[in-house]
Amino acid sequence: MSAGAALFRVYRPILLPFAGIVVVVHAIITSIVASHGEMNFSMWLVLIGSATKYWLFVVGIMLVAMQLRQFVTNGVTRHEFLAAVGAFGLTMSASFAAAVVLGHQAESLALEAFGARGPDYPTLTLGGMVAEFGHVLPVTAGYFVSGGLIAIGFYRWRAWIGLVVMLAGAIPAAAADGLLGINEFGDLPHRLPYAAALAISVAATAIGAAAFHRAMSDVPIRRTAG
């Protein structure tokens, strides 16, 4: 089995319960809130919009702290592992971004069907869905890269170097979230024109990914304690 296929199989039993839990939690909370009046914000954006990016952030950390050693000890090179991580990160970031947009639309339709959608609820047009996807995807990818960078800083170097790397490692997530993050009202940020914000965010993520690749490409495989 290829390293990429193995990575997806390792995370499948983690991903499915995660998806199930957040969807059920969303349904319960939305039902409670909607029972008290019309909703003028998207609970989906609040819960799932946050959960997806933080989940990818944590997975970025886990890939270094847990899966790197697991794969290398089973005969996978660091470069094969990095290729698998890249494919996994891109696929999960795109899937989660799509889930955020499609779930938002599904929530909108469900609230309308139950008469609980308020006049200020952030409804989506087809163009709005594309725009939302274009904002969420760089954010999820930025968080994923930041997770990996922060973890490799502590894995490869001493703690104080790890702290320095942590600050730099947070830049992809901070840049993406600050320039492209969407709030619960579906507001798109307007600090910079979209093209400029996207370019800065993608550049920060790409530089972060390149730094991650460099740090991982010959990292010694640490042993566990005990």
Place this chain on the structure above:
Amino acid sequence: MIELRGVTVRYGTTVAVDDITLDLPTGKIYGLLGRNGSGKTSLLSALASYRRPASGVVRVDGADAFENAAVMRNTCFIRDTLDANDSDKVRQLMCFAGWMRPGWDADYAAKLLDLFEINPAKRASALSRGQKSAVGVVLGLASRAPLTILDETYLGMDAVARAAFYRELLDDYLAHPRTIILSTHLIEEVADLFERVIIIDRGRLLLHEETDELRGRGVTVTGAAAAVDTFVAGRTVLGEQSLGGVRAVTLDWRPSAEDVTRGEAAGLTFGPVGIQDLFIHLTSPAQRLEATR
């Protein structure tokens, strides 16, 4: 052929492996011996591409080993600490090895788990020290990797489990010949398995010899204490044991046929030297200078 050329491993300013050059023909069982902190694990880490040497190169069949997919796929390095996440179940570890290892034998792994009485449903965190070692042995042997490196994998295993490990190692090696490197401190227990012995000390290669040649390098003289003392006078003594009036002395000396005849006439018997005695002699502080000459 596995070749190490000028391999040096550093941790900051500490030199763990110092310019080691070594040729290891494949298809043999090697014993890697060295005192604590001698650089065994660092050398093996470089050999298995777990760590890039600060200088020098490791080649397997002529190809650079570091980050070489074909070489790494055929190398299995089991360290004294089980390389597993605490939350992983033993069954998951076996399953994952089955996905990634081309030579993985699931039936053999199941048999070994049964032999070592390991419950596959247990998580790594719930295993005792010896059980973790046994899981490492299972992963190492069932991988059937052409280069299998076992670094003190016996730690915490009781005598019964260790005996089972050695028996399985030899049986599986005979059935599926490959290169096995065993790093150990329990020299006498496993010395009979070694076809070649490598001794390193303070990061430097001290000795690399066929086991039989190494055993022939010294001799154990046994007999009445007075006769032994007379016979060994002036020789380099590696070790000695006395029981009542009988004394056994190990010498760093190859006796000639005349020497043996003379000794036997004095009531002495001659036997091969223990690898451990030679190891102790070669790596004891007083002998380092002499041994490296």
